[in-house]
Amino acid sequence: MLDHAQPHNGLATAAADIAETVADRAASAEAARRLDPDVVKAVVSAGFARHFVPARHGGKAGTFVELSAAVATLGESCPATAWSASLFANLARMAAFLPAAGFAEIWADGPDAVVVGSLIPVGRAEAVDGGWRLSGTWPYVSAVDYADWVLLCGMVPTERTPQARMFAVPRSACEIIHDWSSIGMQATGSNTVIVKDVFVPAARSFDRGDLFTGRAVDSTAACHSVPLQAANGLSFVTPALGAARGALASWTAYVSEKVRVGRQPGRPIVSPTPFELVLAESSTDIDAAGMLLARASAVADRGTAVTKEETARNLRDCAVVVRRLTDAVDRLFRAAGTTGQSTASPIQRFWRDVNAASTHVALQLEPAASAYADHYLRD
Known part of the structure; x- marks a missing residue:
């Protein structure tokens, strides 16, 4: 393998440590159109899911420099694994834009909860007492088979124009349609998620616009800003x-x-x-x-x-x-x-x-x- 410059850091080292396992399972993962369960466990154990999780919940609130190097390291063995690992980190980063009570629920059992999702505003939600009722169909949600939580975007009617909001939904509340058929990134398992009239508490929702402005509700970490x-x-x-x-x-x-x-x-x-x-x-x-x-x-x-x-x-x-x-x-x-x-x-x-x-x-x-x-x- 040709040499290339790469910063020395914990996550990239952990990625290098699991690279052989990732490479060994790449072909079978393509055939299955989903990552190998042992590879997902290795990726989570390496620290990708917790990388951007707030420190108060055991995460690193880490850096993009560290993550980028680590994702590229995995990509040398299996791009689909790297893609999924990147999204585990980045969707958890977005979950930190929830109010503190919401992300406390996401990471109630520790910082390694797997969060996946979609920013496409194809769902619809209506306000109800204590929160929202969410329904919709979201295509191309990578690695959803291994998720604990799914972060989804829905449109909420207002007096003027509809507002796009993000909603954190337990994986157990979602129906998964295994329809991923792309010729590339086959092992990402980017399948369709369907949610039907699911109640989402107010603390598990935030304005999607906050992501674009870098305005997290209850975190001041640089990665959430x-x-x-x-x-x-x-x-x-x-x-x-x-x-x-x-x-x-x-x-x-x-x-x-x-x-x-x-x-x-x-x-x-x-x-x-x-x-x-x-x-x-x-x-x-x-x-x-x-x-x-x-x-x-x-x-x-x-x-x-x-x-x-x-x-x-x-x-x-x-x-x-x-x-x-x-x-x-x-x-x-x-x-x-x-x-x-x-x-x-x-x-x-x-x-x-x-x-x-x-x-x-x-x-x-x-x-x-x-x-x-x-x-x-x-x-």
């Missing part, structure tokens, strides 16, 4: 960074052997020159992506000090980075040839997963470019 748009792209692009590194490592090992065999007497000569160009260009793209994401992570860790310009730059960087990573992995895939593209090769899995990740709504370049341009072209 950063505007969502300054941090959200990191949730989805860091697994792709790990996947690209994994693709590069697999491709390099495969091509090295191919060139070595081609030097043996009586074997067709394999010129290394085309591979050298691919290696140089793709490795540079991947290294540059890592540097940009390290900067974006450090910006997100500034919490309330993050400026509007920095928020727009983080949006831009995440969207551009995922394009560079996709280009790099596409280049490796093309250069791998027929044998390297075999279903027995991990290169094709990394290729599918990076391309699938690149389509996420949080990583689209057009809206990110528009937001960035607002600060420089439309004053």
